[in-house]
Amino acid sequence: MRINSKTLIAIGALFSSFLAGSANAQLNVFACEPEYAALSQELAPDAKVYSATSALQDPHQVQARPSLIAKMRQADLVVCAGADLEIGWLPMLQMKASNNKVRSTDNGLFYAAEHIETLDQLENVDRSMGDVHAKGNPHLHFDPSRLLQVADALSAKMTQLDPDSATSYQANLAAFSEKWQKAIPQWEEKAAGLKGKKVIAYHSSFRYLFNWLGMEQVADLEPKPGIPPSSSHLAKLVSRSQEGDVMAILFTSYQDDRGANWLGERTDLPVIMLPMSVGGNDDSKDLFSLYDSVISLLTEVQ
Incomplete structure (x- = not known):
């Protein structure tokens, strides 16, 4: 089969279009x-x-x-x-x-x-x-x-x-x-009831979330950022929790839960693991479901 110049040009254009696409x-x-x-x-x-x-x-x-x-x-x-x-x-x-x-x-x-x-x-x-x-x-x-x-x-x-x-x-x-x-x-409508709620959490992992939803982290499970909880520090958090205004104790999907659970057992506060990112729990498969999951977990205990 003979291929003329017009056919070659058409093939070339098609190939270029494929590469661009x-x-x-x-x-x-x-x-x-x-x-x-x-x-x-x-x-x-x-x-x-x-x-x-x-x-x-x-x-x-x-x-x-x-x-x-x-x-x-x-x-x-x-x-x-x-x-x-x-x-x-x-x-x-x-x-x-x-x-x-x-x-x-x-x-x-x-x-x-x-x-x-x-x-x-x-x-x-x-x-x-x-x-x-x-x-x-x-x-x-x-x-x-x-x-x-x-x-x-x-x-x-x-x-x-x-x-x-x-x-x-x-x-x-x-x-x-x-x-x-x-x-x-x-999301904001669903989370409206969280405004003004106070929590204890690790680090400042959810700083932007709290700022957006109007929540407040009143204490950190770490005595200093990156330093694991000590017995004396956790004892202080028990005293803080007894003021009666803390909604929950939070930790992320990669943080050690022992300090959070220890505090939860002594204060009867709910302890919640929030997914820090996509894949942090079974429900957070993309950015949209990550937000859905985090807000749902928080509103369940507000």
Whole structure:
């Protein structure tokens, strides 16, 4: 069969169209935390997305395993919370992976915290203060408005790295934003009764959640951020709990439950494990169901 020049041009155009249409399938995303793996998948459903951690792991403490190094070596885009959450392990991964594409935020490195106003920023930090972050609280994914800002910035980063798929990224962002903005008032209506409620919790893991819903964390199970509960500290929390205004004791899916349970047994307060991220319990399979699950667990005991 003879193939004329017009046929070759048509075949070439079809092939180019195929490559452009499948471009974001080639985008390889390394997410530091599962919430950013989930967000990346919303914005680029055909991309290869890998999460370096699970909701059952403390994202402050991660080992630079060979498997993580290999995944980062293949990445076009690394998406992390930032605000120094990953300072203890991400630089080591970057060094060992030797992937220049993801060494700088000018290229394929993305920090969510750099695109919003973080809570609890500190001018000065020293070791005596425990595990605190001068750049602010990095657990920003429990603020729906801030997460939407991150989604917008992340979509722009994906477009920068993969301009051939710009239309696709814009459409995916629009679809996610529309669905997310519809969900926010529904969550707020369901959680209305939580406003003013007081809790005891670990660390400041749910700082953004409490700020959004108008809740207050009146005490920390840790004597200092990152320091395990001591007997003397827990005894003080028993006294605080006896004031009668605490709704519940909370801990996350990766935190040790022993201190929370010890306190719960001595105060008769409910002890609730909240999923810290996607996959933190059976109900939190994506960002939407994560919010659904957390709010449902809290409203059951309000």
